Amino acid sequence: MSTPTSRSDWEALAASLKITGQAFINGQYQGAASGDTFDCISPIDGQVLAKVASCDLADANLAVANAREVFEAGTWSMLPPVKRKQVMIKFADLLEENADELALLETLDMGKPIQHSKGVDVVGAARAIRWYGEAIDKIYDEIAPTAHNEIGMITREPVGVVAAIVPWNFPMIMACWKLGPSLATGNSVILKPSEKSPLTAIRMAQLAIEAGIPAGVLNVLPGYGHTVGKALALHMDVDTLVFTGSTKIAKQLMIYAGESNMKRVWLEAGGKSPNIVFNDAPDLKAAAEAAAVAIAFNQGEVCTAGSRLLVESGVKDELIKLIVEEMQGWQPGHPLDPKTTCGAMVDQQQLTNVLNYIKAGSEQGATLVDGGKQVMAETGGMYVQPTIFSNVRNDMTIASEEIFGPVLSVIEFDGMEQAVKIANDTMYGLAAGVWTSNLSKAHKTAKALRSGMVWINHYDGGDMTAPFGGYKQSGNGRDKSLHAFDKYTEIKATWIAL
Ligand code: NAD
Numbered sequence: 001m002s003t004p005t006s007r008s009d010w011e012a013l014a015a016s017l018k019i020t021g022q023a024f025i026n027g028q029y030q031g032a033a034s035g036d037t038f039d040c041i042s043p044i045d046g047q048v049l050a051k052v053a054s055c056d057l058a059d060a061n062l063a064v065a066n067a068r069e070v071f072e073a074g075t076w077s078m079l080p081p082v083k084r085k086q087v088m089i090k091f092a093d094l095l096e097e098n099a100d101e102l103a104l105l106e107t108l109d110m111g112k113p114i115q116h117s118k119g120v121d122v123v124g125a126a127r128a129i130r131w132y133g134e135a136i137d138k139i140y141d142e143i144a145p146t147a148h149n150e151i152g153m154i155t156r157e158p159v160g161v162v163a164a165i166v167p168w169n170f171p172m173i174m175a176c177w178k179l180g181p182s183l184a185t186g187n188s189v190i191l192k193p194s195e196k197s198p199l200t201a202i203r204m205a206q207l208a209i210e211a212g213i214p215a216g217v218l219n220v221l222p223g224y225g226h227t228v229g230k231a232l233a234l235h236m237d238v239d240t241l242v243f244t245g246s247t248k249i250a251k252q253l254m255i256y257a258g259e260s261n262m263k264r265v266w267l268e269a270g271g272k273s274p275n276i277v278f279n280d281a282p283d284l285k286a287a288a289e290a291a292a293v294a295i296a297f298n299q300g301e302v303c304t305a306g307s308r309l310l311v312e313s314g315v316k317d318e319l320i321k322l323i324v325e326e327m328q329g330w331q332p333g334h335p336l337d338p339k340t341t342c343g344a345m346v347d348q349q350q351l352t353n354v355l356n357y358i359k360a361g362s363e364q365g366a367t368l369v370d371g372g373k374q375v376m377a378e379t380g381g382m383y384v385q386p387t388i389f390s391n392v393r394n395d396m397t398i399a400s401e402e403i404f405g406p407v408l409s410v411i412e413f414d415g416m417e418q419a420v421k422i423a424n425d426t427m428y429g430l431a432a433g434v435w436t437s438n439l440s441k442a443h444k445t446a447k448a449l450r451s452g453m454v455w456i457n458h459y460d461g462g463d464m465t466a467p468f469g470g471y472k473q474s475g476n477g478r479d480k481s482l483h484a485f486d487k488y489t490e491i492k493a494t495w496i497a498l
Contacts, residue, residue, distance in 0.1 A: 003100060004100060005338065006338065007334060007336045007337040007338070010104060010107075010114055010336040010338075011336055013100065013101075013104055014104055014108060014336070017101070017104060017105070017108075019040075019049060019050040019105070019199060020050075020199075020202055020203065020206075021037065021040060021050040021051050021052035021053060021198070021199070021202065021222070022052075022053050022202065023053040023055050023059055023063075023202075023219075023220060023221050023222060023223075024202060024205035024206070024218075024219055024220040025059065025062055025063045025066060025219050025221070026062075026063075026066040026070075026215050026216045026219070027209055027214075027215025027216060028215070029202075029206075030053075031053050032053040032054050032055045032056060032058075032059055032223070033055075033056070033058035033059050033062070034054070034056055034058065036053075036054040036056070037051040037052055037053060037054055038051070038052055038054045038195065038223075038224075039051065039052075040052045040109065040198060040199065041347065042108050042109065042111070042381075043110065043111035043344040043345060043346055043347055043348075043351075043381055043382040044107075044108065044111055044334070044335050044336070044343075044344050044379070044381045045379050045380040045381050046348075046380035046381060046382075047380070049108055049109065049199070050199065052195075052198050052199075052202075052222050053222055053223065054222070054223045054224065054227070054228075055192075055221040055222060055223035055227070055228040056223065056227045056228055056231065057227070057228075057231040059221050059223070059228060060190070060221060060228055060231035060232050060235060061231075061235075063190045063219040063221055064161055064163075064190060064232075064235055064237050064238060065237075066188075066215075066216040066219065067161045067188035067189070067190055067216055067217070067219060068160070068161050068188065068237055069216060070188055070214055070215070070216035070217055071158075071160055071161060071187070071188040071217075075214045075217075076183075076186060076188070076213065076214050076217045077158050077186035077187070077188070078186070079186070080137075081136045081137040081139075081184075082137040084133070084136055084137075084183070084184060084186065085133045085134060085136050085137045085184075086133075086212075087133075087211050087212040087213055088129055088130065088132065088133025088134075088136070088180075088183060088184055088211075089130055089133045089134065090211040090212060091129050091133070091207060091208050091211035091212075091213065092126040092127070092129040092130035092133065093126075093211075094207040094210055094211050095122060095125055095126040095129065095172075095176075095204065095207060096122070096123075096126045098203075098207060099118055099122040099123075100118070101203070102117075102121075102122050102125075102172065102200055102203060102204070103117035103118035103121065103122050104117070105199040105200050105203060106121055106122075106171060106172060106197070106199075106200050107335045107336060107343070108199070109171070109196075109197045109198070109199045109200070110168050110169070110171060110196065110197040110346050111299070111335055111343045111344030111345060111346055111381070111382065112298055112299070112335060112343045113333075113335050113337075113340040113341055113342065113343045114335060114336050114337075114338060114340070115338050115339075115340070115341075116297075116298065120173075121170060121171075121172050121173055122172065124170070124172070124173040124176070125172035125173050125175070125176040125204075126176075127464060128173065128176040128177050128179075128180040128464060128480070129176050129179065129180050129183075131180060131464040132180030132181045132183070132184040132484075133180070133184055135184065135482065136184040136185065139482070139485070141153065141154060141155040141156060142154040142155075144493075149497065149498045150495065150496060150497055150498060151495075151496040151498065152493065152494070152495050152496075153492075153493070153494040153495075153496070154491060154492070154493055154494075155491070155492050155494065156185070156485070156489040156490070156491055156492075157489060157490050157492055158185045158186035158187045158488065158489060158490075159187060159239040159240045159264065159488055159489060159490055160187060160188070160239040160240075161187070161188050161189075161190070161237060161238050161239050161240075162178075162182045162187045162188070162189045162190070162238070162239065162240045162241075162242060162488060163189075163190045163192065163232040163233070163235070163238045163240070163241050163242070164178040164179070164182065164189055164190070164191045164192065164241075164242045164243075165192045165225070165229050165232065165233070165241070165242070165243045165244075165245065165253075166178065166191070166192070166193055166194060166201075166243075166244050166245070167194050167244050167245045167246075168193075168194035168196035168197035168301075168346050169298060169301040169302060169303070169346070169404075170298070171193055171194065171197040171198075171199075171200050171201060172200045172201075172204065174244045175191055175193065175200075175201050175204065176204075177244075177468070177479040177480060177484070178191070178242050178244075178479070179191065179208075179218070180484075181484040181485050181487065181488050182242070182487075182488045183213065183217065183218065185485060185488045185489050187240075187488055188216060188217050188218075188219075189217065189218050189219070190219045190220075190221060190232060190238070191205075191218065191219065191220045191221070192220075192221050192222070192223070192228055192229050192232060193220065193222055194245075195222065195223060195224050195225070196346050196347055197346065198220075198222035201220050201222070202220055202222060204220075205218055205219070205220045225249065230256065233252075233253050233256035233257065233260075233263075234256045234259065234260045235260065235261075235263075236260055236261045237261075238261075238263050239263055239264065240263055240264040240265075240266070240487065240488065241253060241256075241257060241263050241264070241265045241266070242266045242477075242487055242488075243265070243266065243267050243268065243269075244267075244268040244269075244303075244479075245268075245269065246269060246270050246402075247269040247270040247402075247427070247428070247473045247474070247475075250267040250269040250473075250475060253265055253267065254267075264487070266475075266476060266477035266487045267475040267476055267477070268303070268468075268469055268470070268474075268475045268477075268479055269303075269428075269470065269473060269474050269475040270303060270402045270404075270428055270430070270473070270474060271303045271304055271305070271307075271402060271428045271429075271430030271431060271470060271474050272307055272308060272399070272400065272401070272402050272426050272427075272428045273304055273305065273306055273307060273308065273428070273430055273431040273432055273433070273451070274306075274308045274309075274310050274419075274422070274423035274426075274432050274433070274449075275290075275291055275294055275306035275308065275309050275310065275432070275433035275435075275459055276310040276413075276419050276423060276432065276433060276434050276435065276445065277291075277309065277310065277311045277312065277315060277319060277435040278312045278315075278416075278419070278434075278435060278436040278438075278441065279312040279313075279314035279315050280436050280437045280438055280441075281315065281435035281436060281437070281457075282435070282436075282437045282457060283457075284315060284318060284319055284322060285322055286457075286458075287319065287322075287435045288319055288322030288323045288325070288326050289326055290306075290433070290458060290459040290460075291306060291309055291319070291323050291326075291408070291459070292323055292326035292327055292329070292330055292386075293459065293460070294306030294433070294459045294460060295307060295309075295386065295406055295407070295408040296327065296330035296341070296342055296386040296406045297341075299332075299342055299343060299344070299345055299346075299384075299405065299406055300354075300386070300403065300404065300405040300406035300407060301345070301346060301350070301404050301405065303430060303474075304430055304431040304453070304460055305404075306408075306431075306433055306459050306460075307402070307403060307407065307408060307409060308392075308394070308399055308409050308411055308422075308423075308426075309323075309408055309409065309410045309411065310411050310412075310413050310419050310422055310423060311410055311411070311412055311413070312412075312413060312414060312415075312419070313412050313413070313414055316390075316410070316412050320369060320388070320390055320410060323388060323408070324369060324370045324388065327370055327371065327386050327388065329341060330342045330386050330406070331375075331385065331386070332344070332375055332376060332383040332384070332385065334379075342386065342406065343383075344381045344382045344383050345382040345383070345384060345405060346382070347382060348382060350382070350404065350405065351374065351382040351383075351384060353403070353404070353405065354384050354403060354404075354405030354406075354407060355374060355384065357397065357398055357401070357403045357405065357407055358372050358384075358387055358398075358407060360396075360397045360398060361387075361389045361392070361396065361397070361398040361407070361409070364396045364397060364398070365391070365396075366389040366390070366391055366392045366393075366396060366398060366409070367389060367390045367391045368387070368388075368389055369388040369389065369390050369410075370385075370386070370387065370388040371384075371385035371386050371387035371388060371406070372385060372387045373385050384405065384406065385406075386406040386407075386408075387406060387407045387408065388408045388410065389407070389408065389409050389410060390410040391410075391412075392409040392410055392411050393411070394411055394422050394425055394426075396409070399411060400426065402428070416441060416444065416445055419445065420445060420448040420449065423449055423451075424448075424449065424450045426472075427472060427473040428470065428472060428473055428474045429450045429451045429452060429470050429471030429472035429473070429474050430451065430452055430453065430469075430470035430471075430474035430475075431451055431452065431453040431454070431455070431460075431470070432446075432449045432451040432453070432454050432455070433454075433455045433456075433458070433459040434446060434449075434454060434455070434456050434457070435456075435457055436456075436457075442456045442457075450471045450472060451470070451471055452467075452468070452469045452470040452471050452474065452478070453466075453468065453469075453470075462480075464480055464481065465480075465481055466480060466481055467479070467480055467481040467483045467484070468480040468481075
C-alpha cells in the first residue's frame with residue numbers, strides 16, 4: 001500500500017494489520033510460559049487490539065539465561081565494533097522502512113496523533129539506533145600517564161545482561177534510547193515495554209533479527225510491572241537495570257537491586273518542570289506557542305512537560321491570553337486523522353487521574369481559564385481538553401504533583417530570585433525553560449536551577465548529542481549522547497609492569 005495520507009487510508013491500513021502480541025525470546029515469538037495473556041486496548045475507541053503475552057518469572061528466567069549464553073558466546077559482544085555498527089545501521093534503516101506500520105501500531109496502542117508517531121517517534125527511534133551505531137567504532141579507550149616501566153590501560157567492557165524497563169508515553173523512543181547504547185556496546189538486552197503500550201517493542205524485535213542482531217541478544221517480554229518487571233529487577237543474573245518511568249517505581253527498583261545482586265540501576269523518572277517567562281522575554285508570542293506545545297504535545301504525557309508556567313507579573317495577562325489562543329490548535333481529535341495534534345490519553349485510568357487533578361485544581365482555589373472537560377466520550381475513547389489554570393500557588397496539588405496530562409499551572413512571580421525559589425521548590429529536577437532578553441539573567445537563572453536540562457528562549461530543545469536526564473528525584477544517569485555509554489559499560493584498569 002502507498003503511504004497513507006488521510007484518516008481513511010490509515011484506517012484501511014489498520015484493518016489489514018496483523019498484530020503480534022507474543023513475547024520474543026532467543027529470536028522466536030512465543031507465548032508466555034504460563035499461557036496467560038492480557039487485553040491490549042486502544043484508547044482511541046476502547047476496543048481490544050490484541051491479546052498480549054503476560055510474561056512472568058519463568059519467562060524472565062528463560063530470557064535471562066538465553067541472553068547470558070549469547071553474551072558469553074561472544075557472537076555479538078565480541079564482534080568488532082565496526083561490524084556491530086553495520087548491523088545497528090541496518091536496524092535503523094528497517095525501522096524507517098517500516099515507518100507506517102510502526103507509527104500505526106504506536107497510535108493505535110497509546111493514542112498519540114499519527115503525524116507525531118510517524119514524524120517524531122519512528123524518526124527519533126531510528127535516529128537513536130543509528131547514532132549509537134555510528135558512534136561505536138569511533139571511541140577509544142585510555143592509557144594512563146604512568147611511569148616509564150609500566151602501562152596502565154583503562155578499558156570499557158559491556159556489562160553483560162541488561163534489563164530495560166520502559167514507560168508508555170514514547171514507547172519506541174524510550175526503548176531505543178536504551179537499545180542504542182546497550183546494543184552498540186555489545187550487551188544482551190531484555191526489553192520490558194509498558195503493559196499499556198507493548199506492540200511496537202514486540203514488532204521491533206523482529207526487525208532487529210532481520211538486521212542481523214543474533215538471536216538472544218534482544219529479547220522482549222511484555223507483561224505487568226509487578227510480575228515480569230519485578231522478576232527482572234530482582235534477577236540475580238541481570239547486571240544492569242535501566243528504567244524510564246515514575247519516581248515511585250524508580251525507588252522500588254533501587255530496593256529490588258539492594259535485595260538481590262546489587263545490579264547497577266539507572267533511572268529516568270518523573271518531572272514537574274518550570275517554564276519561566278520574565279517580563280523581558282524577547283518574543284511573547286513565541287513563548288506562548290512554546291508553552292502550549294510544552295503542555296499539550298503528546299497529550300501532556302511527557303516527562304519534561306512544562307507543567308508549571310512561572311510568569312513575571314508584568315506579562316502575565318498578555319501571556320495567558322496568547323496561550324489560550326494557541327490552545328485552539330491543540331484541541332483533541334481522532335488520532336488517525338493526519339491533522340490531529342492532540343490525541344487520546346493512554347487509558348481510562350490516566351484519563352480519570354487527569355480529570356481528578358482538574359477537579360482538585362478548582363477545589364483548591366486555582367482559576368480555570370480554559371479547557372477542563374472530557375470530550376469525544378461517544379467514541380469510547382479517552383479524550384480531555386488541554387486545560388489552563390491561573391492563580392496557582394506552588395503548594396497546590398496541581399503544581400506539586402506530576403499530572404502527566406495536558407494541565408498547565410500558571411504561577412505568578414516578581415524578580416529572578418523569587419522565580420528560582422519557586423522553580424526549585426519541587427522534589428523533581430528534570431528540565432526548565434527560561435525566557436529573557438538579558439544574557440546575564442539567562443545564565444544566572446540557568447546556573448541556579450537544580451535541573452538536568454535548561455532551555456533558554458525555547459522549550460524542549462536538544463538532539464542526540466545532548467544528555468537527557470534529571471537531578472534530585474527525577475533520576476540518575478543520562479540517556480542520549482556519549483554519556484549514556486557510562487550505563488552500559490564497566491571500566492577496567494589493567495596495570496602492566498614492563
Ligand atoms: P511507571 O513507573 O508506572 O511504569 C514504567 C514501567 O515500569 C512500566 O513498564 C511498568 O510496567 C514497570 N513497572 C511498574 N511497576 C514495576 C515493578 N514493581 N517492578 C518493575 N517494573 C515495574 O511509569 P509510566 O506510567 O509507564 O510512565 C510515566 C512516568 O514515566 C512519568 O512519571 C514520566 O515522567 C516518566 N518518564 C520519564 C522520562 C525521563 O526520561 N525522565 C521519560 C518518559 C517518561
